[in-house]
Amino acid sequence: MWGMARRGLRLATGLVLGAVMTAAELPFAVLSGLALLLVLAWPRGRRVVLERVCTAARFLTESNRSRLRVYFVTDTSDTYAGPRALQYLSLRWGLGLLGALVLSAALIGAAYGTVWIYILLFDEVRYPGTLALTSVGGLFLLFLGLQSSFGVAGLESKLARYYLGPSHQEALERRIEQLAASRAGVIAAVNDERRRIERDLHDGVQQRLVALGMLLGRALRSRDVQRADQLLRQAHEESSQALTELREVAWRVYPTVLDEAGLRAALETVAERSAISLRLDYELAAEPDTAVATVAYFLVSEAVTNAVKHSGAGLITVRVAPGEDSVLVHIEDDGSGGADSTGGGLFGLARRVAALDGRFQVDSPAGGPTIITAELPCA
Known part of the structure; x- marks a missing residue:
C-alpha cells in the first residue's frame, strides 16, 4: 500500500x-x-x-x-x-x-x-x-x-x-547488451552458488564427518567398554548433527517442497523457519512455472535471511501477487534500513531476477523500512 x-x-x-x-x-x-x-x-x-x-x-x-x-x-x-x-x-x-x-x-x-x-x-x-x-x-x-x-x-x-x-535498432542493441549482461550474471551466480555449497560442506558437514570418523576410530581402539560406549554415543550425536547440516545444505540448494507442494507451501516453510515474525500474503490463483517459482522462492528466502542477519527488524511482510503477465514479489521489513543494493546478497538476487528478464528494485533509506520489489515475467 x-x-x-x-x-x-x-x-x-x-x-x-x-x-x-x-x-x-x-x-x-x-x-x-x-x-x-x-x-x-x-x-x-x-x-x-x-x-x-x-x-x-x-x-x-x-x-x-x-x-x-x-x-x-x-x-x-x-x-x-x-x-x-x-x-x-x-x-x-x-x-x-x-x-x-x-x-x-x-x-x-x-x-x-x-x-x-x-x-x-x-x-x-x-x-x-x-x-x-x-x-x-x-x-x-x-x-x-x-x-x-x-x-x-x-x-x-x-x-x-x-x-x-x-529506434528499433537501438532497442535491439540494448536488448543484446542486456542479454549479454544477464548471461554473464547467471554464470557468475552459478559459480557463487557452487562456492557457497563447497564452503557449507567444508565448514559444516565435512568437519562433522571427520569428527565422526575420529570418534569411531577411538571407540575401536579403546579397551574400556564404558569409554567405548561413551565414544559411540558421541559418534551417534555427530552423525545426527551431520545429517541435519546436510539437509540444511540440500534445502538451500533447492527445496524439494517446491516441486512437491508448490510455491505457496515453500514460502510457508520459509515463514516457519524464520527467526523473525513473517506475514505472508499469497494471492496467486495458479501455480507459476518452475523457473518463476524458483526465483520467487530464492528471492524471498535470501531477503528474509538478510533481514534476520542485518536489519534488526521485528516483522517481515511478504506479498506475492499476480501482475500483468508477471508475478509481483514484495518484501518489506521494519528494520533499520540502509541496505546496500550493490552488496553481495542483494546483487545476487538482482542477477537471479535479471536472468528471467525481470525488474528488481531495492528501497532502503536510513532508518527503514527496507522494501524489495521484483516483477517476474511469465507466460
Missing part, C-alpha cells in the same frame, strides 16, 4: 511539472507554427527558421526527458531528430493541460469528499442528505481524478516513446 502511495505521489509530481512546462510549450508551439507558416514559400528562410525552432524544441524536450525519466521511469533515446522533438512538443502541451485538469478534479473531489469532517467539527449539520450526497460525489470525483492521472501518465510515456525513440 505504501509503495502504491509513493508511486502515485511520484506520478502526480511529474504531472504537476508537466502542467507547469505547458506554460512554455504552448506559446512555443503557437509561435513556431506561425514562424514556419510565414516562411512556407521561402525554402532558404524555412530551413533557417526550422533549424532554430528545432534547437529550441530540443532544449524543451530534454527537460521533458529528464522529467519522464525521474517521475515516470520512461527511458527515451538521445539521438532523436529536431523535427521529431518539434512534433512531440506540438502534442505534449495538450497532455500537460489534461494532467492539470485531472489533478484539479482530484483535489476538488478530495475537498468535497472530506467537507463533512469540517462541518461536524465547526458547524451544525442542517442538511444531512445534501452533505452525504456531496461527500459521496466528492469521493467519486477523487477516484476518477486519481485513476485518470495514471492514464495521463501512461499517455505521456507512450507519446515520448513514439516520437523520441529509442
Whole structure:
C-alpha cells in the first residue's frame, strides 16, 4: 500500500511539472507554427527558421526527458531528430493541460469528499442528505481524478516513446547488451552458488564427518567398554548433527517442497523457519512455472535471511501477487534500513531476477523500512 502511495505521489509530481512546462510549450508551439507558416514559400528562410525552432524544441524536450525519466521511469533515446522533438512538443502541451485538469478534479473531489469532517467539527449539520450526497460525489470525483492521472501518465510515456525513440535498432542493441549482461550474471551466480555449497560442506558437514570418523576410530581402539560406549554415543550425536547440516545444505540448494507442494507451501516453510515474525500474503490463483517459482522462492528466502542477519527488524511482510503477465514479489521489513543494493546478497538476487528478464528494485533509506520489489515475467 505504501509503495502504491509513493508511486502515485511520484506520478502526480511529474504531472504537476508537466502542467507547469505547458506554460512554455504552448506559446512555443503557437509561435513556431506561425514562424514556419510565414516562411512556407521561402525554402532558404524555412530551413533557417526550422533549424532554430528545432534547437529550441530540443532544449524543451530534454527537460521533458529528464522529467519522464525521474517521475515516470520512461527511458527515451538521445539521438532523436529536431523535427521529431518539434512534433512531440506540438502534442505534449495538450497532455500537460489534461494532467492539470485531472489533478484539479482530484483535489476538488478530495475537498468535497472530506467537507463533512469540517462541518461536524465547526458547524451544525442542517442538511444531512445534501452533505452525504456531496461527500459521496466528492469521493467519486477523487477516484476518477486519481485513476485518470495514471492514464495521463501512461499517455505521456507512450507519446515520448513514439516520437523520441529509442529506434528499433537501438532497442535491439540494448536488448543484446542486456542479454549479454544477464548471461554473464547467471554464470557468475552459478559459480557463487557452487562456492557457497563447497564452503557449507567444508565448514559444516565435512568437519562433522571427520569428527565422526575420529570418534569411531577411538571407540575401536579403546579397551574400556564404558569409554567405548561413551565414544559411540558421541559418534551417534555427530552423525545426527551431520545429517541435519546436510539437509540444511540440500534445502538451500533447492527445496524439494517446491516441486512437491508448490510455491505457496515453500514460502510457508520459509515463514516457519524464520527467526523473525513473517506475514505472508499469497494471492496467486495458479501455480507459476518452475523457473518463476524458483526465483520467487530464492528471492524471498535470501531477503528474509538478510533481514534476520542485518536489519534488526521485528516483522517481515511478504506479498506475492499476480501482475500483468508477471508475478509481483514484495518484501518489506521494519528494520533499520540502509541496505546496500550493490552488496553481495542483494546483487545476487538482482542477477537471479535479471536472468528471467525481470525488474528488481531495492528501497532502503536510513532508518527503514527496507522494501524489495521484483516483477517476474511469465507466460
